[in-house]
Amino acid sequence: xxxxxxxxxxxxxxxxxxxxxxxxxxxxxxxxxxxxxxxxxxxxxxxxxxxxxxxxxxxxxxxxxxxxxxxxxxxxxxxxxxxxxxxxxxxxxxxxxxxxxxxxxxxxxxxxxxxxxxxxxxxxxxxxxxxxxxxxxxxxxxxxxxxxxxxxxxxxxxx
Amino acid sequence: xxxxxxxxxxxxxxxxxxxxxxxxxxxxxxxxxxxxxxxxxxxxxxxxxxxxxxxxxxxxxxxxxxxxxxxxxxxxxxxxxxxxxxxxxxxxxxxxxxxxxxxxxxxxxxxxxxxxxxxxxxxxxxxxxxxxxxxxxxxxxxxxxxxxxxxxxxxxxxxxxxxxxxxxxxxxxxxxxxxxxxxxxxxxxxxxxxxxxxxxxxxxxxxxxxxxxxxxxxxxxxxxxxxxxxxxxxxxxxxxxxxxxxxxxxxxxxxxxxxxxxxxxxxxxxxxxxxxxxxxxxxxxxxxxxxxxxxxxxxxxxxxxxxxxxxxxxxxxxxxxxxxxxxxxxxxxxxxxxxxxxxxxxxxxxxxxxxxxxxxxxxxxxxxxxxxxxxxxxxxxxxxxxxxxxxxxxxxxxxxxxxxxxxxxxxxxxxxxxxxxxxxxxxxxxxxxxxxxxxxxxxxxxxxxxxxxxxxxxxxxxxxxxxxxxxxxxxxxxxxxxxxxxxxxxxxxxxxxxxxxxxxxxxxxxxxxxxxxxxxxxxxxxxxxxxxxxxxxxxxxxxxxxxxxxxxxxxxxxxxxxxxxxxxxxxxxxxxxxxxxxxxxxxxxxxxxxxxxxxxxxxxxxxxxxxxxxxxxxxxxxxxxxxxxxxxxxxxxxxxxxxxxxxxxxxxxxxxxxxxxxxxxxxxxxxxxxxxxxxxxxxxxxxxxxxxxxxxxxxxxxxxxxxxxxxxxxxxxxxxxxxxxxxxxxxxxxxxxxxxxxxxxxxxxxxxxxxxxxxxxx
Numbered sequence: 001x002x003x004x005x006x007x008x009x010x011x012x013x014x015x016x017x018x019x020x021x022x023x024x025x026x027x028x029x030x031x032x033x034x035x036x037x038x039x040x041x042x043x044x045x046x047x048x049x050x051x052x053x054x055x056x057x058x059x060x061x062x063x064x065x066x067x068x069x070x071x072x073x074x075x076x077x078x079x080x081x082x083x084x085x086x087x088x089x090x091x092x093x094x095x096x097x098x099x100x101x102x103x104x105x106x107x108x109x110x111x112x113x114x115x116x117x118x119x120x121x122x123x124x125x126x127x128x129x130x131x132x133x134x135x136x137x138x139x140x141x142x143x144x145x146x147x148x149x150x151x152x153x154x155x156x157x158x159x
Numbered sequence: 160x161x162x163x164x165x166x167x168x169x170x171x172x173x174x175x176x177x178x179x180x181x182x183x184x185x186x187x188x189x190x191x192x193x194x195x196x197x198x199x200x201x202x203x204x205x206x207x208x209x210x211x212x213x214x215x216x217x218x219x220x221x222x223x224x225x226x227x228x229x230x231x232x233x234x235x236x237x238x239x240x241x242x243x244x245x246x247x248x249x250x251x252x253x254x255x256x257x258x259x260x261x262x263x264x265x266x267x268x269x270x271x272x273x274x275x276x277x278x279x280x281x282x283x284x285x286x287x288x289x290x291x292x293x294x295x296x297x298x299x300x301x302x303x304x305x306x307x308x309x310x311x312x313x314x315x316x317x318x319x320x321x322x323x324x325x326x327x328x329x330x331x332x333x334x335x336x337x338x339x340x341x342x343x344x345x346x347x348x349x350x351x352x353x354x355x356x357x358x359x360x361x362x363x364x365x366x367x368x369x370x371x372x373x374x375x376x377x378x379x380x381x382x383x384x385x386x387x388x389x390x391x392x393x394x395x396x397x398x399x400x401x402x403x404x405x406x407x408x409x410x411x412x413x414x415x416x417x418x419x420x421x422x423x424x425x426x427x428x429x430x431x432x433x434x435x436x437x438x439x440x441x442x443x444x445x446x447x448x449x450x451x452x453x454x455x456x457x458x459x460x461x462x463x464x465x466x467x468x469x470x471x472x473x474x475x476x477x478x479x480x481x482x483x484x485x486x487x488x489x490x491x492x493x494x495x496x497x498x499x500x501x502x503x504x505x506x507x508x509x510x511x512x513x514x515x516x517x518x519x520x521x522x523x524x525x526x527x528x529x530x531x532x533x534x535x536x537x538x539x540x541x542x543x544x545x546x547x548x549x550x551x552x553x554x555x556x557x558x559x560x561x562x563x564x565x566x567x568x569x570x571x572x573x574x575x576x577x578x579x580x581x582x583x584x585x586x587x588x589x590x591x592x593x594x595x596x597x598x599x600x601x602x603x604x605x606x607x608x609x610x611x612x613x614x615x616x617x618x619x620x621x622x623x624x625x626x627x628x629x630x631x632x633x634x635x636x637x638x639x640x641x642x643x644x645x646x647x648x649x650x651x652x653x654x655x656x657x658x659x660x661x662x663x664x665x666x667x668x669x670x671x672x673x674x675x676x677x678x679x680x681x682x683x684x685x686x687x688x689x690x691x692x693x694x695x696x697x698x699x700x701x702x703x704x705x706x707x708x709x710x711x712x713x714x715x716x717x718x719x720x721x722x723x724x725x726x727x728x729x730x731x732x733x734x735x736x737x738x739x740x741x742x743x744x745x746x747x748x749x750x751x752x753x754x755x756x757x758x759x760x761x762x763x764x765x766x767x768x769x770x771x772x773x774x775x776x777x778x779x780x781x782x783x784x785x786x787x788x789x790x791x792x793x794x795x796x797x798x799x800x801x802x803x804x805x806x807x808x809x810x811x812x813x814x815x816x817x818x819x820x821x822x823x824x825x826x827x828x829x830x831x832x833x834x835x836x837x838x839x840x841x842x843x844x845x846x847x848x849x850x851x852x853x854x855x856x857x858x859x860x861x862x863x864x865x866x867x868x869x870x871x872x873x874x875x876x877x878x879x880x881x882x883x884x885x886x887x888x889x890x891x892x893x894x895x896x897x898x899x900x901x902x903x904x905x906x907x908x909x910x911x912x913x914x915x916x917x918x919x920x921x
Contacts, residue, residue: 017442018424022912025442029398034390035383037554038443039505040586041912043919044777045834047505052920061916076383087382094381098373098800101808102246103380104506104554110381119921133843136778138834140505140555141246142811143804144845 006067008033009078015064023059023067024048027075035076035107039138046137049108050075056115076107079114089157090114090150097150101141109137113151117158127155169358172300176308176349177227183348184304185227186297228257228301230309234329234341236263236302239273242294243285243526244376245504245556246808247865248801251374252291253298255798259367260302260360262326263340265375275528275548285526286561286682288754288863291797295861296359303357305347312347313338362795362859369856371800376552388509388551389583391522396511396579397427398443399572401435402450403592405905406460406827407679411436415454423449430575434592435908437572439580444912447585451907461677463827467598470676470824471496474600474620477674481604483614483666490606491701496890497690498821499622499829500596501837502683503589506554512569513579518545523566524553531563535570557812558682559594562625585909587832595822595829596683597622597676601694605664605702612702612717615664619691622676624650648673658691661752662699662717678824684809685869688753689816690891692870693877696749697887700878710748710878711736722857723750726759726790733852734761734788740883743767744785747879751871754863757792760810760871762846764879775843777835779899782883784814784876786848794862796853803851806868810849811840813872817880819844821895832903832910838894 001016015030027033039047043061050059051074079088090110100106112135120127132148177183229237244250250270258265306326313331314321324333329340379385414436417429425445430437438449485492510523519539525531532548553560569582599621606613626649654671703713711731718724748761763786773780789806796802819838822829831837881887903910
């Protein structure tokens with residue numbers, strides 16, 4: 001059985017599993033990291049959104065063999081440590097706006113929001129409504145108005 | 160809070176001190192909820208004097224006494240809620256109720272979900288926006304009894320009269336000394352169960368209820384620590400999925416290669432079950448490979464020959480006749496069609512089952528867990544007391560979890576494999592085989608003369624909605640107490656208990672007829688109201704146009720309910736009704752009352768070509784609602800923050816139902832298989848500007864908030880679309896006629912995940 005090694009939330013992990021098993025199942029079923037959720041397995045709903053080397057991606061659509069030993073995977077569980085705090089500023093914004101309803105999509109929403117803010121800031125801009133419209137993460141509870149507010153709130157806390 | 164609790168306005172309620180190691184207070188008695196409202200000027204419809212929530216309150220009365228608030232030695236209080244949390248915020252509202260009467264901070268109250276408790280009979284059903292309405296008095300009573308006992312225990316220890324001590328922030332105080340609840344929890348415990356009474360605060364005295372409060376599970380949600388069904392770690396419960404038929408409820412006839420599939424990497428078991436072939440393995444990814452490799456012949460399902468067109472044609476033939484002849488130019492005749500819609504939440508249906516020869520344990524999101532437990536015990540051939548059913552918080556419900564299809568299937572699989580299983584339906588399973596809101600038509604005829612509306616008739620015709628989940632039982636056992644006559648079906652009863660026309664439109668009749676097609680259906684958030692209300696509010700706008708009245712003025716003039724008039728006026732003011740709008744853009748307004756609450760929703764829609772045709776990859780765009788104002792009268796609003804959240808969710812549901820989300824039924828199965836096929840509202844379709852106004856209290860009891868806002872949102876968007884385009888839409892959602900996606904294959908039933916995820920990283 002092939003072995004796969006990578007950095008997960010700051011720690012080096014090694015798993016034995018077939019090459020083509022998608023990273024989402026490696027995280028959830030083998031490593032017990034359940035923050036990233038299964039909502040479709042089709043790279044559509046985005047509820048498993050996590051970071052690879054700081055960029056948002058969906059582990060449901062990446063075979064574990066594509067993850068290189070030096071790749072750093074961050075799930076919602078590891079997000080606060082990336083800023084050396086108990087909570088990432090985006091999570092604080094989420095709490096202040098009381099965004100979550102059922103909460104199922106929210107880890108993915110927060111991970112996508114952090115990446116979007118970073119991307120927009122790297123372009124020397126601030127978040128606009130048009131930027132928010134590009135987010136594909138589904139919230140079936142319809143918390144979108146509070147998500148939009150929280151991202152702007154979190155953006156301010158991040159800068 | 161001082162002990163002066165016997166003001167004339169306070170009411171005394173009875174409960175128990177329950178024998179337990181630390182203080183526990185329970186409730187044996189409950190008021191029958193909010194009472195009938197004052198007489199109305201015109202003949203009321205059944206839902207006006209006794210609605211679905213009243214039925215549920217009636218059913219809840221005899222057994223609510225078995226619920227207890229426990230005070231722990233660490234100074235916290237705990238309560239096992241006999242309801243399911245699926246995002247509606249019920250655990251937060253209940254914690255606030257306990258905090259209010261116990262004088263303990265909300266943060267120190269733990270609310271968990273109770274296992275299925277058959278002794279609660281029908282009082283363990285989460286639905287009909289009834290939880291807050293039925294729990295409000297009993298839970299506060301239990302907390303008040305606990306607080307009273309803590310105060311008495313401290314007073315006895317200090318040897319001072321009870322009425323000289325006060326309670327605040329989880330402690331009892333007297334003359335500068337204090338004892339924490341934790342210190343008193345053991346001393347205050349009863350050694351035998353006794354009957355006691357306590358006074359409840361009046362709303363004017365509330366310090367917690369009525370003030371906005373954030374959710375108690377928010378931190379767990381944003382850190383990924385909140386556990387859903389598939390996150391639970393039950394020993395040896397390995398991932399499991401089911402290969403399913405290419406038609407709804409199709410069954411396996413022959414499986415040719417079960418042994419080969421069982422030998423695939425990571426696969427541990429393969430078993431033929433009622434609705435497919437189950438595969439269990441080390442990871443869900445390998446399980447999907449396994450189910451895709453199965454070679455199965457299928458028997459056709461229960462609706463194998465049915466498509467949108469065949470169902471519509473059957474509905475048209477089943478429409479009940481309108482009684483009043485049309486008056487030509489003095490009448491409005493309209494007919495609307497509503498496509499099938501999916502109530503699938505984001506979390507796919509899932510359950511863990513550990514079935515042994517002599518017992519079983521189930522974990523699932525269940526809104527009627529007692530019903531699930533009874534059915535599963537019978538299915539497994541086990542005595543009821545050998546089946547434990549745990550209720551797990553859900554990643555949404557929208558009606559889906561009224562049924563226990565997935566829990567029953569997990570139990571069947573675990574029994575057949577002889578091993579614990581963690582069963583998840585796939586996303587495609589959820590859309591294609593899961594419950595749906597049925598296709599329906601609503602035909603309306605209204606006549607008017609000399610400035611008056613003389614008649615309003617509505618004939619709603621629907622493919623059958625299944626209510627076989629406990630609500631039906633509730634109706635059967637209380638049929639004699641309902642203000643409706645005759646031998647009606649469950650569906651007809653629920654229709655009559657939930658629908659009413661809020662306008663003085665002379666002779667009003669609203670009737671339901673159903674056709675018995677065996678799709679997998681069930682209640683979807685707000686059940687009949689989104690369709691019935693949208694048809695009605697569109698007709699109100701059509702009447703207004705014919706009678707040369709402004710839509711808001713028309714509604715004001717004919718409303719027979721002061722609370723609706725107040726929310727209408729507020730919405731018109733806050734949402735700036737009548738402001739100038741560019742060509743292709745318009746406002747729309749709609750009203751709805753149900754669950755003893757009232758809402759007015761005012762939206763602005765943009766139907767200009769540049770907006771309608773804006774490109775989004777793999778998404779539909781179409782008209783965009785750019786601004787929404789929702790004004791809600793919640794009776795007695797308990798948590799305005801939570802109410803606002805529910806209204807936002809309802810708004811996005813209504814937008815989806817009006818514009819984009821539906822199932823296309825073709826040859827016995829929906830074509831939709833992913834969230835890029837079933838177009839629930841996305842960021843690019845949600846209004847950038849949303850304002851929710853929660854009206855000051857209008858009642859001393861809370862109203863149901865979880866569903867109330869869907870109907871007026873749907874209706875307001877439809878009305879706005881009609882005004883922006885000049886054409887009244889008659890088929891919903893408006894994009895249903897165009898298939899805007901390439902359907903995923905029907906076989907194998909679940910697609911394997913893509914491999915190019917790194918290409919879309921950002």
